[in-house]
Amino acid sequence: MKTLYLPSEDPKTPETAAEIIKNGGLVALPTETVYGLGANGLDEVAVSHIFEAKGRPQDNPLILHVAKPQEIEKFCHDIPKAAYDLAEAFWPGPLTIVLPARDIVPKRTTGGLSTVAVRCPDNAVTREIIARAGVPIAAPSANLSGKPSTTTAQHVLHDHDGRIDAVVDGGPCRVGVESTIVDLTDGRPRLLRPGGISPEQLISILGDLVIDKAVTAQIDKDAVVKAPGMKYRHYAPAEPVVIVAGSREKAAAYIHRHFIPGDRVLCFEEELPLYADCAPLAYGKESDVETLSAGLFAALRELDDPAIHQVYARCPVGGGVAYAVQNRLKKAAAFHIVDSEVEE
Ligand code: TXA
Ligand code: MG
Numbered sequence: 251m252k253t254l255y256l257p258s259e260d261p262k263t264p265e266t267a268a269e270i271i272k273n274g275g276l277v278a279l280p281t282e283t284v285y286g287l288g289a290n291g292l293d294e295v296a297v298s299h300i301f302e303a304k305g306r307p308q309d310n311p312l313i314l315h316v317a318k319p320q321e322i323e324k325f326c327h328d329i330p331k332a333a334y335d336l337a338e339a340f341w342p343g344p345l346t347i348v349l350p351a352r353d354i355v356p357k358r359t360t361g362g363l364s365t366v367a368v369r370c371p372d373n374a375v376t377r378e379i380i381a382r383a384g385v386p387i388a389a390p391s392a393n394l395s396g397k398p399s400t401t402t403a404q405h406v407l408h409d410h411d412g413r414i415d416a417v418v419d420g421g422p423c424r425v426g427v428e429s430t431i432v433d434l435t436d437g438r439p440r441l442l443r444p445g446g447i448s449p450e451q452l453i454s455i456l457g458d459l460v461i462d463k464a465v466t467a468q469i470d471k472d473a474v475v476k477a478p479g480m481k482y483r484h485y486a487p488a489e490p491v492v493i494v495a496g497s498r499e500k501a502a503a504y505i506h507r508h509f510i511p512g513d514r515v516l517c518f519e520e521e522l523p524l525y526a527d528c529a530p531l532a533y534g535k536e537s538d539v540e541t542l543s544a545g546l547f548a549a550l551r552e553l554d555d556p557a558i559h560q561v562y563a564r565c566p567v568g569g570g571v572a573y574a575v576q577n578r579l580k581k582a583a584a585f586h587i588v589d590s591e592v593e594e
Pocket of ligand 2 (some may be wrong): 390
């Protein structure tokens with residue numbers, strides 16, 4: 251199959267992409283978070299092709315993307331006021347809300363769950379494609395399962411050229427990490443995945459938030475978890491990653507003590523001079539955490555090379571979007587962290 255390349259500024263793109271979706275095809279779509287691999291979320295066969303293309307486990311449910319917030323009423327029932335409050339505050343935007351699913355949503359899409367994750371993305375062309383298709387678009391991140399997410403159309407083509415119908419190129423994603431997921435189906439609101447909307451922002455609307463244990467620790471692959479996706483190895487390049495915590499100086503001293511040829515260092519731009527002889531790759535500025543979230547996955551993809559022996563990574567501290575960057579890096583490192591202030 252030839253994968254059509256559709257620039258988002260081409261006025262014909264929304265119609266072409268929407269036709270493919272209506273006909274049961276797969277289209278990779280830009281969003282403000284990451285590129286998604288989209289299909290008609292109400293068509294079980296189309297959805298099954300997403301799982302095949304990604305090599306994704308069948309029990310890992312998909313997010314339904316809508317063009318307008320009020321459309322969630324067609325796919326969800328018993329929607330609490332909190333969901334409307336969140337939608338009002340953060341949609342279109344990098345927030346996904348888990349709600350009870352109506353029967354119209356196929357079990358293929360929900361991974362067999364009675365709930366469904368919904369999101370209104372902050373990308374005008376993608377919302378136009380959804381509106382023209384007339385169906386919600388189910389879309390996981392467009393990476394091959396287990397690999398770092400796709401934040402450019404080139405990443406998508408690297409993973410899927412010739413295997414999907416089309417990719418819409420909307421340029422690099424602004425946020426760069428996937429949406430925040432909050433579950434409103436189970437008593438207290440629960441954070442299942444941190445993202446562009448911070449826990450502080452959620453609490454400002456909800457007044458309360460439980461942080462799911464899958465956010466803060468490695469989850470056993472056989473465990474029963476709220477977000478099935480959280481238990482799989484994620485975002486990971488081919489080689490082991492270790493996060494080196496501590497001050498700039500202590501971390502550099504630790505890395506220089508342990509570095510051997512074949513290793514790489516993933517650091518902040520400000521730290522590049524410290525690692526001149528350690529094959530450094532910067533993913534953004536420590537002083538501007540949004541550049542770190544925007545650059546993280548492109549850097550992890552560049553480091554996805556079996557010839558690399560080990561990656562030493564530097565991780566930002568603090569809340570806001572830094573919290574999401576910490577989460578993705580910790581997952582890439584399988585929660586392997588050394589504290590250079592205390593360890594030799
Ligand atoms: O930013 C994003 O959310 C991107 C863009 C394309 O919108 N999408 C994305 O999808 O990251 P994916 O499939 O890579 O991650 C979705 C996560 C998975 O961890 C999945 O287990 C969880 O959402 N999820 C989906 N439906 C759920 C549900 N009903 N209950 C709990 N977790 C759910
Ligand atoms: Mg994903």
